[in-house]
Every structure is written in structure tokens, then in C-alpha cells.
Amino acid sequence: MILVVDDDAALVDLIRELLEGHGYEVRTAGNGAEAFRHVRDPKCRAVLLDIQMPGINGPELLWLMASEGLHLPVLLMTANPDFDEREMKQFPNVKKLFHKPFYPEDLLAALRQYDPRPTPAAKTVGA
Numbered sequence: 001m002i003l004v005v006d007d008d009a010a011l012v013d014l015i016r017e018l019l020e021g022h023g024y025e026v027r028t029a030g031n032g033a034e035a036f037r038h039v040r041d042p043k044c045r046a047v048l049l050d051i052q053m054p055g056i057n058g059p060e061l062l063w064l065m066a067s068e069g070l071h072l073p074v075l076l077m078t079a080n081p082d083f084d085e086r087e088m089k090q091f092p093n094v095k096k097l098f099h100k101p102f103y104p105e106d107l108l109a110a111l112r113q114y115d116p117r118p119t120p121a122a123k124t125v126g127a
Contacts, residue, residue: 001025001043002111005035005061006050006077011100015048018104024115032056032064039070046114048107051078062091073114075107 002024004015009030016026025043029035033056038044051058058076065072076088076097085097096110 001027001041001045002115003027003029003035003038003044003047005029005032005047005053005058007031007053008050015107018107019111022108024111032058032061035061036064039065039072040068044072046073046075046111048075048077048111051076051083052080059088059091062088062094065093066091075110077102 002019004012004019004026005028006012006015007030012028012030016028019026027038027041027044029038031053035047035049036056039047039061049058049061056064062074071093073095074091074093076085076094077100078097079100081099083097083099085094088094088097095113098107098110
């Protein structure tokens with residue numbers, strides 16, 4: 001299962017549809033508090049996480065995950081063009097930073113590193 005966390009509901013829906021269309025099981029969360037419940041699920045294989053959210057933001061969620069010993073691979077998303085991936089190197093589970101907007105193919109390629117075998121019901125998008 002891939003967890004998509006962002007306070008932008010439209011973006012979450014687009015990413016969920018993309019990932020489900022490629023056979024991934026997806027759960028979504030609109031904030032860090034909701035996401036923290038999902039990252040404890042043993043089915044969770046990776047997290048696609050927005051950095052700036054109200055309430056518990058991305059870095060705060062990463063601290064919570066570290067305090068619980070949760071070392072899931074995390075792919076960060078940000079709309080801030082000045083944000084640099086090096087700023088998150090204190091979190092070893094952060095694997096990649098995507099600046100919004102990003103290419104769907106890049107996201108899929110990154111996720112395949114952590115969950116290369118989506119569910120057998122995988123569909124080909126655009127076919």
C-alpha cells in the first residue's frame with residue numbers, strides 16, 4: 001500500500017487515480033495526524049508526503065515516524081521552488097523530492113523502487 005498525504009484534495013485524487021491505474025493499493029490522508037495512523041499499518045510500503053500542510057506538517061510527521069521506529073521510504077512533494085532535498089537529509093528514509101508539478105512517470109519510477117510488484121489487477125493507463 002502506498003500512502004499519499006497532502007492537504008490538496010484534488011492533487012491527492014489525481015495521484016490516487018494514477019497509482020491505482022498502475023495496480024497500486026493506495027490510501028490517502030489530508031494531514032499529518034491522519035497519516036500517522038496509516039504509517040503504522042504493516043501493509044504500508046512507501047509514503048508520498050507533502051512538506052507544507054496545516055497541523056502536523058511533513059517534517060513533523062517524519063519526526064513522529066522516527067520516534068516510533070518507522071523507517072518507510074518517503075518521497076516528498078513541495079510547491080516551494082526554493083526547497084532543497086538536502087534540507088531533509090536528517091531523515092534517512094527520505095528518498096526523493098518532487099517539486100510540484102511533477103511528471104507522473106517520474107513518480108511511478110521512484111515508487112517502483114519500493115513496491116515493484118503492484119497488485120495483479122494492474123491496468124494499463126491509456127491503453
